[in-house]
Amino acid sequence: MKKTLIATASVAALLAMGGSALAGDLYAKGGYKDAPVMVAEPTWTGFYLGLGVGAAAVNHEIDLAGFVGLDGISATGVVGTVEVGYDRQFGNVVAGVFFNYDFGDNVSTDLTVLGTDLATVKQSDSWTVGGRLGYLVNTSTLAYVLGGYTESTFELEVPLFPRINGDDTFTGWTVGGGLETKLSSSLSLKAEYRYTEFDTKTYFNFVDIDTSVQTARLVLSYKADLFGGELPVPLK
Numbered sequence: 001m002k003k004t005l006i007a008t009a010s011v012a013a014l015l016a017m018g019g020s021a022l023a024g025d026l027y028a029k030g031g032y033k034d035a036p037v038m039v040a041e042p043t044w045t046g047f048y049l050g051l052g053v054g055a056a057a058v059n060h061e062i063d064l065a066g067f068v069g070l071d072g073i074s075a076t077g078v079v080g081t082v083e084v085g086y087d088r089q090f091g092n093v094v095a096g097v098f099f100n101y102d103f104g105d106n107v108s109t110d111l112t113v114l115g116t117d118l119a120t121v122k123q124s125d126s127w128t129v130g131g132r133l134g135y136l137v138n139t140s141t142l143a144y145v146l147g148g149y150t151e152s153t154f155e156l157e158v159p160l161f162p163r164i165n166g167d168d169t170f171t172g173w174t175v176g177g178g179l180e181t182k183l184s185s186s187l188s189l190k191a192e193y194r195y196t197e198f199d200t201k202t203y204f205n206f207v208d209i210d211t212s213v214q215t216a217r218l219v220l221s222y223k224a225d226l227f228g229g230e231l232p233v234p235l236k
Helices: 002-028
Strands: 037-041 046-064 070-091 093-113 116-140 141-157 168-180 188-196 201-203 207-224 232-235
Touching: 046 093, 046 188, 070 116, 070 207, 093 141, 116 168, 116 188, 141 188
Parallel strands: none
Antiparallel strands: 037 232, 046 070, 046 207, 070 093, 093 116, 116 141, 141 168, 168 188, 188 207, 201 207
């Protein structure tokens, strides 16, 4: 009986000493109190909806049967834009697709000769579908380039020949780039430039019109969080 009690007491003493040594070792090496804290890092992955405003400059180059050229017939105006898209983040790279619709009927081009308005061409609306590829300057700032396909409606008014008044659809390609910064986990603001070149249109078999549009815009976007929030990373 005495031997059993002595053996039990010895085991208990060894366990106590071992626990004290382990606790001391954890404390000396930092222990649990110095374990990394997990924090949420902003992610660019997700669907978003944007609303913005911008300035547009339209330029028409008109060629009459190769004999007379009218270059630099241009106009400027203000446009609004609505945009939806989806981005996916891969480390410091962000890739995405988007669709946007530009509206506004005040980008009007007038052809005037000797004080007489011969024709007015007005861009009424435009839409673009495309993609973008960007690099994170930091976790909250994205620099990107974009490209896509664009369609736009132009309305023609000819006071001297009202029978030919009407609208036509122009198609072409768009390239551009911009800088987007996060204002919060769900809101971001981007400044963007685009250049659009439309295909040449031929009228009456001898009038060729080449049209291009440049836009600069500011867009406020809201990211819909459909994938569980921000990405957890250790804070050192």
